Amino acid sequence: MTRAADEILPATTEARSLLEARALHFAYPAAKNAADVVRGASLAIGRGCLAALIGANGSGKSSLVRLLAGILKPQSGEIFFDGVPLSAIDPRGRAKRIAYVPQTINSVFPFTALEVVLTGRSPYAGRFRFETAGDEEIARDALAAVDASHLAPRPVTELSGGERQMVALARALAQQPQCLLLDEPSSALDLKHRTALLRHLRRLRDEKAITALVVTHDLGLLDPAFDTVFAMRCGEVVAHGAPADVLQDKILADVYGDEHVRARRVFNRTFVWSEL
């Protein structure tokens, strides 16, 4: 049960790991897809690290990220933030440290992009306090950080998929977190916007030392964009390391349960494909 934890922890338990999961177990209540669960997953992300989480559909990636974001509660195991158990941090305190970015914002109400980003300030205000001019300043800076200032007054219901993704990222930044968790952010984006998103994440890492864990199916963008890759299979983290080390034929065949996956290093980056 703790096999995965034993494999991973000795190598990465230096003092500087920011977000750490130890032997997490999670199952949805009855009548749910039994395959989509977390079974003893462990991982440790260093401060200022841009990490990717890969794995086949239903391998538990999204559930693991939701556990890390505090949206789901693990049935066993513990999550540590900077060495402190997450269960000992109150939800608003957690939201000041860790921000979650959903796949998209699909509100039916025409909230303006600025209103959406301002919700990222709620951990800093009391229940009956409205956002201040200072909060608005932070929200506008967050939009500017992802080159989306011009979207501020527009209703999110009228934005394109790529624009909504930027608003979702800006909302997370308005929480002023140390760590971002992104659940398949690029699934609705075209090539240009996928690259733009990664560029933003790298800039946030370099300029503000923001750590990020990104769930992705975009194996072609892992190397050299990310520092670390975690690979999940059947609810466990089965491999981790630098992209070039994880993106190997044998590991990928195991992770995706597919003998046809190939990875080759050309021009200093790794290309991944599956033979027909």
Add this chain to the structure above:
Amino acid sequence: MKSRSEINARTSANLQEGAARARLVTATSSSLAGGRLRLALVLLFFIFLLAAAISLSVGYQTLDFSLLKHDATARAILFQLRLPRVVLAAIVGASLAMVGAALQALFRNPLAEPLTLGVSGGGALGAGLAIAFGLGARVGGVPLVFLAAFAGAGVSVAVVYRLARTGAVVLPGALLLAGVVINVIAASGVVLIQYLTDYTRALQILRWTIGSLDVVGFDLVWRMLIFLVPGWIVLFVVARDLHLLAVDEETAASLGVNVRRSERLVYIASSLIVGTTVAVGGTIGFVGLIVPHAVRLLFGEDVRVVLPCSFLLGATFLMLADAVARTATGMGELPVGVITALAGGPVFLWLLRRQQRYSAM
């Protein structure tokens, strides 16, 4: 190469200037919800006072406020008949509008309201049963009709929600269909009760299903407030959570909102409020639909603004609708539910058409 970097520098300067200008504009026009709420409440309060004065003065006899000092009949009409009725209309309207706004945010569906979700129907069936079996009976000092309506409304919300929710998603089409079916079942139940009970009780149920705010004195109003005030307070307290939920449920959870607890609080408060208003005034439809929508058009989408503004505008709206109901025909009065349905039905259809743009039903 040189010219290109020059262009880049110039564009970024332009952008910065643009951003600074945008900031100035929003600073003066208050893009923040707190400022908007204060402004809206002041405005809506004046409209509320005006509507209260109008609905106090009109009726079977138009009341001349200057006569009050020496005319005992005028005083009796005002304080025993008209004032209680106007107060009742105000608190019922405020309640229904606020519950509508809360349900819309909770289910992320602009078409949700007590009537369309079957909450009113369930409450009506509960109250109908109570009238048929134990008219005027009390349980621990509480009118049985209130308790039965509360239970009926609560069961409807629970059933509708169970049917519409699959995993993390509330299906908007299933939600409204379940509400419609619950309404049909409840209406049939009420008709069945009418056939099975004796003539006087059947007539009472009929009078009450049509919905009327007929009231003498303040007794009933005080008794209602014991139930309504806790419900109002709960909804005001969860307004922030509802705002975060209306934007995005998963994000709300990650921001520290206890989603299940907020949902449960809104169910209980809504059932309590709708049950009480149904037990007294019958099913009055569409107040919870028109009013929050008007508020959104005027003051924006922020749920923390929409809830209190709907409360005030709902009171204003039902006072005026009841004034129309009392005076429209010149002889007897019309049921106020007819007025709100005639005004609200078309708004519902218009919203339905608009919503199809955003999401598949």
